[in-house]
Amino acid sequence: MIAPNTLTFVRYLPPNERASVDLTLPLAAEERTRSRQQHQLPDGRFLRLHLPRGTVLKDGDLLQAETGEVLRAIAKPEPVLTATAPHALDLLRAVYHLGNRHVPLEITTDYLRLSPDPVLQSLLIQLGLEVCEETLPFRPEPGAYATH
CATH class of the missing domain: 2.60.260.20 (Urease metallochaperone UreE, N-terminal domain)
Structure with a gap:
């Protein structure tokens, strides 16, 4: 109602x-x-x-x-993980692995941002990225099929 x-x-x-x-x-x-x-x-x-x-x-x-x-x-600001890397190729590798898991992801040339997940956080650290927990607005890529 x-x-x-x-x-x-x-x-x-x-x-x-x-x-x-x-x-x-x-x-x-x-x-x-x-x-x-x-x-x-x-x-x-x-x-x-x-x-x-x-x-x-x-x-x-x-x-x-x-x-x-x-x-x-x-x-709205919300809990997120922000991952950074010394080299752009490290970020690209992380995008590949996260994309295979269909993880909502904010992608920039300087960082990746995703919802908190301890398994994914460990994966990113294993890939050589630095990961920090923050509370910030999260703007993931809408995906290929998203519409208004």
């Missing part, structure tokens, strides 16, 4: 569309992959995401409610 005074966001706005943002919603990486969810705002109102199935939100994406309000989804 939908609570009264619920804002329902149903439309993804293209990245280049100019819009005045009414609300900001911090979402963890896994939450940004769910097209149907509900959240309570600090003022007691509820907001509901009712997006097309398969929608994967990126940090900064804009959504529009049925009533016109605009929401910006942002990456």
